[in-house]
Amino acid sequence: MFDLEQDYARYHDNIYRFIYFLTLDAVLAEDLMQETFIRAFNGRQSFRQQSNTLTWLRTIARNLVYDDMKRKKLIRFITFQKQHQPLQLALTPEQLLHTKEEIQWLYEGIAKLKFEYRAAIVLRKIEELSIKETAEILGWNEAKVRNNTERGMKELQKRMRGERDG
Numbered sequence: 237m238f239d240l241e242q243d244y245a246r247y248h249d250n251i252y253r254f255i256y257f258l259t260l261d262a263v264l265a266e267d268l269m270q271e272t273f274i275r276a277f278n279g280r281q282s283f284r285q286q287s288n289t290l291t292w293l294r295t296i297a298r299n300l301v302y303d304d305m306k307r308k309k310l311i312r313f314i315t316f317q318k319q320h321q322p323l324q325l326a327l328t329p330e331q332l333l334h335t336k337e338e339i340q341w342l343y344e345g346i347a348k349l350k351f352e353y354r355a356a357i358v359l360r361k362i363e364e365l366s367i368k369e370t371a372e373i374l375g376w377n378e379a380k381v382r383n384n385t386e387r388g389m390k391e392l393q394k395r396m397r398g399e400r401d402g
Contacts, residue, residue, distance in 0.1 A: 238280040238289060244273050247290050250363075251297050257358040258301045260347055268304065272297045287372055294373045298355075305351070345395050353388025360385045 251272050256265035275296050276283070283292055346354055359370040360381070370381045 237285075238276055238283050238292075240273065240277045240280075243276070243289055243293070247293055248273070250290060251293050254294055254358070254363065255297050255301060257346075257362065258298070258351075258355060259304070264304070268297060268300045271300055275300070287369075291369055291372055294359075295375070298373055298375075342396070345392050348395060349388055349391055352384050353391055356381055356384035357388045357392065361389075 248269060252265055252269040255268045255272070256262060259265055259268070272293055276293055279296075283289075287295075346357060349357070355374055356370065359365045359373060360367070365373070367378050367381050370376075370385075371378045374381065376384075
């Protein structure tokens with residue numbers, strides 16, 4: 237059963253990060269994260285526990301992001317960086333700077349992908365979810381998850397090569 241205090245403490249970072257990667261807006265991600273938990277609390281009786289709580293919360297969050305995008309009819313692209321990824325401490329200052337630049341460059345490339353590719357890559361490659369979990373969260377079949385992940389990765393590689401060469 238969904239417990240607001242316990243599940244918020246346990247999952248709010250995951251939900252915030254998921255929404256942030258999809259919206260690329262820290263303030264909006266915070267608002268939609270809060271709204272996700274409000275909706276989950278209000279709809280807790282409908283949670284049949286056919287999936288785990290985090291998957292259910294991500295599905296609610298995904299729906300809120302989709303609704304927000306439909307309402308605004310735009311996707312804004314800004315640079316972002318995965319803040320929870322630890323950097324190796326054995327790096328020299330020059331290597332550390334280069335690593336941070338590489339991470340920034342990668343996430344800028346992801347931000348330029350169409351939304352479906354970005355959503356698939358965020359869930360499969362960054363959040364490391366299974367194809368089944370990703371399909372459940374996005375409301376897609378598993379083939380669509382595989383196709384969008386593969387196409388997104390190919391597009392990302394093409395963009396990254398082009399920007400690197402250009």
